[in-house]
Amino acid sequence: MTTLTETPVRPTTTDPVLAVRDVRIRDQVSGREIVKGVSFSLTPGKVVGIVGESGSGKTLTCRAVLGILPEHIEVAGGAIHVAGEDVAALSPAGLTALRGSTISAVFQDPASYLNPSIKVGPQIAEVVRVKKGLGRRAAKRRAIELIAAVHLRDPELVYGQYAHELSGGMLQRVLIATAIAADPRVLIADEATTALDVTVQAEILDLLADLRDTAGLALVVVSHDLAVVAQLCDEVLVMREGEVVEQGPTERVLYHPQHDYTRLLIDEHEQYGLDRFLAREGS
Numbered sequence: 001m002t003t004l005t006e007t008p009v010r011p012t013t014t015d016p017v018l019a020v021r022d023v024r025i026r027d028q029v030s031g032r033e034i035v036k037g038v039s040f041s042l043t044p045g046k047v048v049g050i051v052g053e054s055g056s057g058k059t060l061t062c063r064a065v066l067g068i069l070p071e072h073i074e075v076a077g078g079a080i081h082v083a084g085e086d087v088a089a090l091s092p093a094g095l096t097a098l099r100g101s102t103i104s105a106v107f108q109d110p111a112s113y114l115n116p117s118i119k120v121g122p123q124i125a126e127v128v129r130v131k132k133g134l135g136r137r138a139a140k141r142r143a144i145e146l147i148a149a150v151h152l153r154d155p156e157l158v159y160g161q162y163a164h165e166l167s168g169g170m171l172q173r174v175l176i177a178t179a180i181a182a183d184p185r186v187l188i189a190d191e192a193t194t195a196l197d198v199t200v201q202a203e204i205l206d207l208l209a210d211l212r213d214t215a216g217l218a219l220v221v222v223s224h225d226l227a228v229v230a231q232l233c234d235e236v237l238v239m240r241e242g243e244v245v246e247q248g249p250t251e252r253v254l255y256h257p258q259h260d261y262t263r264l265l266i267d268e269h270e271q272y273g274l275d276r277f278l279a280r281e282g283s
C-alpha cells in the first residue's frame with residue numbers, strides 16, 4: 001500500500017505555472033504575521049482573483065510571489081513555485097531573470113512606472129532588448145507589435161509619445177505591453193483597473209481576457225471590485241486580516257458564499273452593479 005499524502009488529488013491537464021502553498025508573510029520589525037497562509041495554484045489560461053478589505057494582505061501576497069517584498073517584510077513559511085521553480089531557492093539574479101520573463105505584473109497608477117522624460121515606445125523596447133536579447137532595431141519592431149497587441153491605435157505614433165501625452169487607459173495598456181514584452185506565463189494585475197473609468201476598465205479587462213485566451217496567460221487579479229472578479233476569474237480567494245476566509249470557484253463563492261464576510265462584501269457591491277455580472281448565471 002502506498003502512503004496517502006496531503007496533496008489533493010486533483011486531475012490537471014497541465015502543471016501549474018504558479019503554485020502558492022500556505023504562504024505566510026511576517027513583519028520582521030514587529031514580529032507580526034501579516035499574511036497567515038495563502039494557497040492557490042494556477043495552470044495556463046486560468047485566472048485567480050483575490051478580494052478583501054484594504055490591508056488584508058493582497059498586495060503583499062503578490063509581491064511575495066514576485067519576490068519584491070518591502071524591506072523588513074519576509075516570507076516566513078510556505079512555498080512559492082513559479083513554472084516549477086522554488087522561488088526561495090533562487091539567487092537574486094535568478095529572481096530578476098524570472099521576473100518579467102516568466103512572471104510579470106501591472107499595478108495601479110501606471111504613470112508612476114514610466115519615465116516621464118523618455119518616450120514610451122523606447123521604454124518597451126528596452127525591456128524587450130534586455131529580457132529577450134534582441135538588437136535595437138528588432139526590439140523597436142517588437143515594441144510596436146506589442147503596442148498594437150494591447151489594442152492601441154496607431155502604434156507607431158504611440159511609440160514616439162511621452163507618458164503625459166497619453167490617457168490613463170492608454171498608459172495602462174502601455175504598462176501591460178511592457179509586462180507581456182518577454183512573453184511571461186503569469187501576469188499579476190493588482191488593482192490594475194481601479195483608477196480607470198468604467199468604460200476603459202471594461203476594455204482593459206477584455207484585453208486581459210484576450211491575452212489569457214490567445215497566449216494562455218495565467219492571471220492573478222487583485223481587485224476590490226467583485227464585478228471585475230466575477231467577469232474574469234475561475235477561482236476566488238476572499239481575504240480578511242491576512243487570512244483567507246473563503247476560497248473556491250468564483251461561481252460558488254459569489255452565488256453561494258459560506259462566510260459572513262463574503263456575504264458582507266457581496267452586499268456592499270450589489271449597489272455597484274455586481275448583479276449585472278451575476279446575471280450571466282441564467283444565460
Ligand SMILES: Nc1ncnc2c1ncn2[C@@H]1O[C@H](COP(=O)(O)OP(=O)(O)OP(=O)(O)O)[C@@H](O)[C@H]1O
Nearest residue numbers: 027034053054055056057058059060061070071073
Ligand atoms: N512596507 C510595509 N511595512 C510594514 N507593514 C506593511 C508594509 N506594507 C504593507 N504593510 C502592512 O501589511 C498589511 C497588508 O498590506 P497590503 O498592502 O498587502 O494590503 P492590501 O490587501 O493590498 O490592501 P489594499 O486593498 O489597500 O491595497 C497592512 O496591514 C499593511 O499595513
Ligand SMILES: [Mg+2]
Nearest residue numbers: 058059060190
Ligand atoms: Mg493592495
